[in-house]
Amino acid sequence: MAAPPHVAGRTLGGGSPGALLRLGQVANDRAANGLRRYFSQVEDFDVEVDLLGLRSEGGRTIVRFVRRDRFRDPSGRMVSRRRSCRRPRGSASRRDADEVRRPAMRAQRLSFVVAVLASAVLARAAIPPDVERSLKESKYVYVQSERKSGAFGKPAEIWFLYEGGTVYVASPPTTWRVKRIKAGRKKARIAVGKTDGPSFVATGRTLHDPALEERLMAAYARKYAEGWERFADKFRAGFKDGSRVLIAYTPAD
Numbered sequence: 275m276a277a278p279p280h281v282a283g284r285t286l287g288g289g290s291p292g293a294l295l296r297l298g299q300v301a302n303d304r305a306a307n308g309l310r311r312y313f314s315q316v317e318d319f320d321v322e323v324d325l326l327g328l329r330s331e332g333g334r335t336i337v338r339f340v341r342r343d344r345f346r347d348p349s350g351r352m353v354s355r356r357r358s359c360r361r362p363r364g365s366a367s368r369r370d371a372d373e374v375r376r377p378a379m380r381a382q383r384l385s386f387v388v389a390v391l392a393s394a395v396l397a398r399a400a401i402p403p404d405v406e407r408s409l410k411e412s413k414y415v416y417v418q419s420e421r422k423s424g425a426f427g428k429p430a431e432i433w434f435l436y437e438g439g440t441v442y443v444a445s446p447p448t449t450w451r452v453k454r455i456k457a458g459r460k461k462a463r464i465a466v467g468k469t470d471g472p473s474f475v476a477t478g479r480t481l482h483d484p485a486l487e488e489r490l491m492a493a494y495a496r497k498y499a500e501g502w503e504r505f506a507d508k509f510r511a512g513f514k515d516g517s518r519v520l521i522a523y524t525p526a527d
Contacts, residue, residue: 326483327438327522338483401439401525405472409436412467413497417443417523419451419478420459429469433498435490441476441523442490444509452519455480464523476523487513487520 418426512518
């Protein structure tokens with residue numbers, strides 16, 4: 275089953291020290307017990323996580339996500355904040371695991387959600403091996419987005435970045451592929467290399483991730499060196515003013 279790109283709900287605050295250690299969220303029993311004591315006093319805790327994806331880096335799996343958390347701290351004050359995060363899967367959030375600080379503990383509790391999401395992503399539908407080989411070798415993909423009838427539209431050739439099992443493209447919000455995603459028609463067919471090349475059915479979603487946008491532009495500069503100079507300024511300005519939208523396509527169930 276594919277991992278959902280968005281998850282909202284409550285996390286569990288009462289994990290045992292042993293469970294916390296196995297998850298890699300704390301380094302010792304003292305930290306685990308301090309974490310549990312703090313969150314036993316927290317009320318009305320709600321977490322919303324948008325999972326952006328996973329990628330391998332130096333033998334680790336890096337989880338990228340946006341989190342929004344809202345809760346009432348032990349003093350009764352409502353806390354609400356939004357953060358973009360990049361964290362090695364299973365890593366602790368604190369710089370010093372022997373000291374339990376309140377801001378760090380909020381991040382630790384949220385990391386339970388991240389661990390669940392990361393596991394789900396690893397179990398999601400995979401891109402077929404022949405398609406993956408083509409994605410690593412080809413310069414273009416051909417995207418067919420979903421019409422109101424449920425049929426796929428005409429294939430559109432476009433530059434792409436393939437990273438962590440996801441195909442990323444960037445398009446103006448006026449294009450059909452963006453309009454259809456925003457209308458709830460997220461299904462697409464992605465052909466690689468040519469219109470009748472290896473393909474897979476995908477689910478598309480729009481996102482805003484400055485770090486990913488920078489990686490996409492850097493990859494485009496290398497991959498499309500002959501034409502990138504003409505479009506670099508348009509891409510950079512477009513990501514800033516909203517005239518260009520990042521789209522992520524992941525394999526559908």
